[in-house]
Amino acid sequence: MVRRARGPPSRILYGVIELQHLTKRYGGTLAVDDLSFKVEPGHVTGFLGPNGAGKSTTMRLILGLDAPTSGRALVNGRAYTSLRRPMREVGALLDASAVHGGRSAYNHLLSLALTNDIGAARVAEVLAQVGLAGVARKRVGGFSLGMKQRLGIASALLGDPGVLMFDEPVNGLDPDGVRWIRDLMRSLAAEGRTVLLSSHLMSEMALTAERILIVGRGRLIAEATVAELTSRYPSLEDAYMALTAGSVQYGAAR
Amino acid sequence: MSVLTSEWLKIRSIRSTSLIIGLSLSAVLLGFGLAVMAAGMYDSAPVDRRPSARISDLEEVVVIVPQLCMGILGTLAMTSEYVTGLIRTSLTIVPRRWPLLGAKAAVVVAAALVIGPTVVFGTYFLSRWVLGDRFSGAYTVAFLDRLPVLATVSLTVPVFALLGLGLGALLRSTPAAISITVGLVYVIPIIIGNIPEPWSERLGSLMIAALPRQITGDGNANSVYGSLLPPVAAAAVLVAYAALPLLVAAWLLRRRDV
Amino acid sequence: MKAAVSSEWLKLRSVASTYHTLGTAALTVLLGVGWTLYVSALADERGSLRAAAPEQGFLPLVQISLAVLGVLAVTSEYATGTIRPSLAAVPRRGTLLLAKAGIVGLTTFTAATTILLLTYSVSRLLASGHNLGFNTTPLADDLPSLLASSLSATALALVGLGLGTAIRSTAGGIVSVVALLFVLPGIANYLPSPWNTRVATLLLPNIVPQIVGARLSSRLGDGFLPPWAALAVLCAYPVIALAVGYVLLKRRDA
Ligand SMILES: Nc1ncnc2c1ncn2[C@@H]1O[C@H](COP(=O)(O)OP(=O)(O)OP(=O)(O)O)[C@@H](O)[C@H]1O
Ligand SMILES: [Mg+2]
Numbered sequence: 209m210v211r212r213a214r215g216p217p218s219r220i221l222y223g224v225i226e227l228q229h230l231t232k233r234y235g236g237t238l239a240v241d242d243l244s245f246k247v248e249p250g251h252v253t254g255f256l257g258p259n260g261a262g263k264s265t266t267m268r269l270i271l272g273l274d275a276p277t278s279g280r281a282l283v284n285g286r287a288y289t290s291l292r293r294p295m296r297e298v299g300a301l302l303d304a305s306a307v308h309g310g311r312s313a314y315n316h317l318l319s320l321a322l323t324n325d326i327g328a329a330r331v332a333e334v335l336a337q338v339g340l341a342g343v344a345r346k347r348v349g350g351f352s353l354g355m356k357q358r359l360g361i362a363s364a365l366l367g368d369p370g371v372l373m374f375d376e377p378v379n380g381l382d383p384d385g386v387r388w389i390r391d392l393m394r395s396l397a398a399e400g401r402t403v404l405l406s407s408h409l410m411s412e413m414a415l416t417a418e419r420i421l422i423v424g425r426g427r428l429i430a431e432a433t434v435a436e437l438t439s440r441y442p443s444l445e446d447a448y449m450a451l452t453a454g455s456v457q458y459g460a461a462r
Numbered sequence: 463m464s465v466l467t468s469e470w471l472k473i474r475s476i477r478s479t480s481l482i483i484g485l486s487l488s489a490v491l492l493g494f495g496l497a498v499m500a501a502g503m504y505d506s507a508p509v510d511r512r513p514s515a516r517i518s519d520l521e522e523v524v525v526i527v528p529q530l531c532m533g534i535l536g537t538l539a540m541t542s543e544y545v546t547g548l549i550r551t552s553l554t555i556v557p558r559r560w561p562l563l564g565a566k567a568a569v570v571v572a573a574a575l576v577i578g579p580t581v582v583f584g585t586y587f588l589s590r591w592v593l594g595d596r597f598s599g600a601y602t603v604a605f606l607d608r609l610p611v612l613a614t615v616s617l618t619v620p621v622f623a624l625l626g627l628g629l630g631a632l633l634r635s636t637p638a639a640i641s642i643t644v645g646l647v648y649v650i651p652i653i654i655g656n657i658p659e660p661w662s663e664r665l666g667s668l669m670i671a672a673l674p675r676q677i678t679g680d681g682n683a684n685s686v687y688g689s690l691l692p693p694v695a696a697a698a699v700l701v702a703y704a705a706l707p708l709l710v711a712a713w714l715l716r717r718r719d720v
Numbered sequence: 721m722k723a724a725v726s727s728e729w730l731k732l733r734s735v736a737s738t739y740h741t742l743g744t745a746a747l748t749v750l751l752g753v754g755w756t757l758y759v760s761a762l763a764d765e766r767g768s769l770r771a772a773a774p775e776q777g778f779l780p781l782v783q784i785s786l787a788v789l790g791v792l793a794v795t796s797e798y799a800t801g802t803i804r805p806s807l808a809a810v811p812r813r814g815t816l817l818l819a820k821a822g823i824v825g826l827t828t829f830t831a832a833t834t835i836l837l838l839t840y841s842v843s844r845l846l847a848s849g850h851n852l853g854f855n856t857t858p859l860a861d862d863l864p865s866l867l868a869s870s871l872s873a874t875a876l877a878l879v880g881l882g883l884g885t886a887i888r889s890t891a892g893g894i895v896s897v898v899a900l901l902f903v904l905p906g907i908a909n910y911l912p913s914p915w916n917t918r919v920a921t922l923l924l925p926n927i928v929p930q931i932v933g934a935r936l937s938s939r940l941g942d943g944f945l946p947p948w949a950a951l952a953v954l955c956a957y958p959v960i961a962l963a964v965g966y967v968l969l970k971r972r973d974a
Contacts, residue, residue: 271808274973289811300808306801308735315734322727323809363805478891496910503912523910526903534891545799636799636890637737641744641788644894648902649780653751656777658762658769 222249223297223370223402225270229279232265232426239265241426242279247404249370252397254417254434255406256448258456262426263406264302267373271300283371295324295367301374304360309349313340313359316348321366334362339388353380361389371402378407390416410445414438422448424455465565468555473539473569482531482538486577489527493520493585497592504596517597521585522671525615528581529622529670530647532574536626537639539566544634559715563631567708570623578619582612614674621670621704622647628707631715646670655686663688673700724810724819728793732823737792742831745785745873748778752839756846763850770853775839775866780925782835783873783901786828790880791893793824794965798888807974817885817966821878821958828877832870840866868931868954875958876901876924882961886968900924900957909939921945927954 225247232240240262247253255263268274270281272289280287283298291297307316317331335341338358343351348359357380364372374393378386393416397403407413413420414434422430430437430451434444441447473479500517507515543549552562586608590601600608622643629639647670654665665688666672672687676696681689691699732738752774759771797803810816840862847855876897884893901924908919917936920926921943926936930943930950945953 268804268973271804272811273804273807291811294811295809298808302804302808303801306804308731308796308800308802310736311731311734315730319727319730319734320805320809322730323723323806325723478889492907496907499912499915518910520910523907526906530895530898530903534895538891637788637792637894638740640891640894641784644784644898644902645781648898648906649784652780653777656772657755658759658771661758 222400223284224248225371225373225402225404226282226285227266227270227279228282230266230269230276230281231278232262232269232274233277238426240269240276243423243426243428244279245421245428245431247402247421248419249400249402250397251418252393252403252405252416254413254420255404255423256408256410256413256420256452257406257423257429258452259458261423261455261457263423264375265426266423267300267302267375267404267406270373271298271302293324293367295320295326295369297367297369298371298373299364299367299369300372301357301360301364301377303375304353304356304377304379307348307356307359309347311348312345313348313351313362314344316359317363317366320363324367326366330366330368334365337365338362354382354385357381358385361392369401371404372396373404375406376408377405378409378412386412410443410448414444420444422451424452425457427455429455465561466568469539469562469565469569472543473535473566473573478538479535482535483573483577486528486531486581489524489581490584490588492527493524493581494588494592496520496523497589501592501594501596504593512596513598515597517593517600519600519611520589521582521612522615524585525578525582525618526647526671528574528577528619530643532570532577532619533622533626533643533647534640535573536570536623536628537630537636537643539570540627540630541634541636541639545636560712563627563708563712563715567624567627570627571620574620574623578616579613581619582616586612610678611674611680614677618670618674618700621700624704624708628704628709628711631711632707651686662686663690667691667696668699670700670703673697721815721819724815725822727809728819728823732793732827735796737796738789741785741789741792745782745831746835748775748782748835749838749842751778751781752843753846756843756852759852760847760850763852768851768853773840773854773862774843775836775869776854778839779836779869779873779928780901782832782869783876783925784898786832786873787876787880787897787901788894789828790824790877791884791890791897793820793881794884795888795890795893799890804974813969814966817881817962817969821881821962824877824881825874829870829874832873833867836866836870865928865932865934868928868951872924872928872954875954878958879961882958882963882965885965886961917941918944922953924954924957 227243227245230240230243243266257263265274269276270283270288272287288294288298313335314331317335318328321327321331335344338361340355340358340362343355348356351359357377361377364374378389381389390412393403393405405417417434419433420430420437421428437444437447441450497520504512504515543552553559593601595602626639626643629642633639651669651671654662654669657665666686667676667688667690669687672682672689673696675682676689676691677693677700679693755774755777759769763769797806806816807813844855879900880893880897883896887893887896905920905923905925908916908923911919917940920936920940921930926943927950929936930945931947931954933947935942
């Protein structure tokens with residue numbers, strides 16, 4: 209059992225994501241194809257794959273937003289939709305632009321927090337944590353790409369959950385923000401949380417993640433530690449290129 | 463010209479365009495259904511009551527459907543770009559803002575100029591065919607005598623398209639623009655119907671639905687609408703409905719940040 | 721459930737469109753003042769006069785404004801994408817819809833009742849001393865009609881919410897409430913009798929007169945429903961719309 213490092217252990221943070229033969233079909237498109245893996249706590253798990261490989265779809269399936277065609281996705285052994293206060297167990301950033309432009313950052317977060325009995329004090333806390341305290345009362349519509357990204361990360365952190373999922377969180381962040389994300393991910397994992405992180409930035413991933421999952425055309429291509437991959441290939445990027453060579457669907461003509 | 467083609471493509475690819483057009487055209491079926499029911503009622507009425515039986519002009523009853531639908535199409539042509547942020551791309555590609563608005567106007571008017579007459583004349587001919595020589599009045603009058611009213615009524619459909627487009631560009635919000643269009647067509651006429659004279663007739667003469675028959679000089683007997691305007695003034699009011707919001711929008715589009 | 725309700729309440733309070741729709745509905749009070757002054761002046765000229773009561777004449781404005789509020793309560797979530805974070809925070813979709821319905825119902829009922837009562841009292845105050853036809857009955861006699869009117873606006877807002885959930889589009893949602901409130905009744909008027917009255921008796925704008933035992937209009941005559949049945953039909957509208965919305969929300973991917 210891994211407990212929270214600082215302060216009194218409010219509750220056990222140990223969490224795990226488990227996919228069992230997860231399959232999702234949209235009409236004729238097989239977005240996720242018989243995917244099975246486990247994401248364990250204590251380190252950052254990188255989720256890689258070419259455009260359209262099914263990463264975002266997998267995350268939506270884990271969150272119960274889309275219903276699987278077959279198979280299942282479990283968080284801490286249960287279906288996400290059966291959790292009573294899901295934000296306290298799982299935090300997710302899917303699409304940072306999914307905010308009502310007319311609402312303030314504070315109200316946006318508070319409206320999410322209230323559903324899971326999370327107080328206003330925690331909202332102020334995460335706003336400060338992501339560096340948005342100064343613009344908490346401003347309309348989200350006027351935020352820059354990076355500010356929206358930070359707001360999305362704040363919403364994932366709201367419930368202080370043991371399982372976190374981030375879909376391309378570094379998009380639009382300044383160099384300072386990129387480093388901040390890297391440190392945040394690593395410290396969240398070091399606290400014993402389960403962190404699933406998708407990104408296309410291989411150099412960043414090599415610095416942040418310890419384990420890597422690579423998917424292509426909805427199927428699992430590789431599951432390994434960064435150390436294993438970089439010992440077999442010159443770099444993580446080379447490993448990625450070699451492993452996904454047959455799975456790129458939307459590549460430029462060469 | 464290429465701006466026109468691009469706008470035409472965009473309009474066609476709005477998710478709801480085919481639905482809106484289908485709904486507009488279904489008004490003809492509605493008119494047909496009403497005509498069939500009216501014919502049935504006429505035939506089952508006692509012979510001595512038949513000469514006094516009256517029927518409304520069905521094409522004017524059903525034209526509210528394409529009016530509303532084309533108003534919404536006009537609105538969506540503009541607001542859907544604001545919702546998705548596509549407007550920024552559009553204005554980068556066509557940086558001069560008036561051609562963009564002009565091209566959108568041309569496309570929605572073209573659509574409405576096909577749909578309006580199709581619904582109005584389609585309903586007219588179907589009803590005429592169904593009703594034959596039943597009911598004295600509307601459908602027993604020679605076609606050429608009815609042509610001016612039918613033509614002006616079908617012209618109100620493009621007016622709505624432009625009104626919707628203008629309001630959409632002005633307000634940049636789908637619900638606000640649609641609500642105002644709805645208010646003009648439905649809410650205000652109901653309220654005017656409740657106002658005592660002389661204002662009921664005065665305001666009633668300015669409503670869009672009151673204009674076609676003032677333009678042709680037929681008058682709006684038996685309705686909540688008035689007929690105080692001479693034909694030229696009525697035509698000017700009709701044009702103003704289409705042009706005024708669009709002109710204000712064009713002026714604003716140049717001055718506002720996107 | 722309580723948590724979801726307080727979140728929905730915050731969501732509704734924190735967007736400008738709520739105030740725009742409520743403000744439009746509240747215009748009724750001002751219009752009622754203008755109306756009463758105008759018909760009072762006319763009555764002075766002509767001796768006496770039978771005018772419509774402003775809270776009845778302007779009821780369509782209240783109904784459609786609040787219906788748009790109901791539609792936007794859900795379609796704005798689809799337009800901005802916030803429906804996904806919302807459903808991730810409250811995975812039980814029935815709970816989310818029910819919380820929305822509770823808040824929309826309470827808000828619109830309170831707003832409609834306040835607006836109609838204000839319009840009623842202000843116009844009666846201004847009209848005192850004149851005989852305008854509508855200001856001769858005591859409040860106790862008019863209360864049922866006032867209450868039925870605000871119930872009808874509430875029902876329409878909930879219909880908007882249900883159909884908005886089903887259609888997921890602002891334009892589509894508004895058009896469907898407009899169809900129920902204006903287009904269908906307009907067309908029913910032109911059906912040959914007795915079908916015009918038979919159909920009209922079930923349509924939303926004609927329910928209020930039937931609840932208080934008044935006739936529908938000079939053209940349609942009396943409706944067929946006794947007051948309790950009219951009330952039941954009024955309730956059936958939102959129940960059916962919300963049920964359709966719920967089934968689709970439950971079944972579809974978010
Ligand atoms: N709602 C949907 N309807 C239809 N097809 C969909 C839907 N969502 C995803 N898809 C399809 O499923 C496949 C996987 O998409 P997904 O967004 O999961 O990819 P991804 O790995 O996140 O890609 P990227 O790296 O570009 O974000 C794609 O082919 C996509 O077109
Ligand atoms: Mg993705």
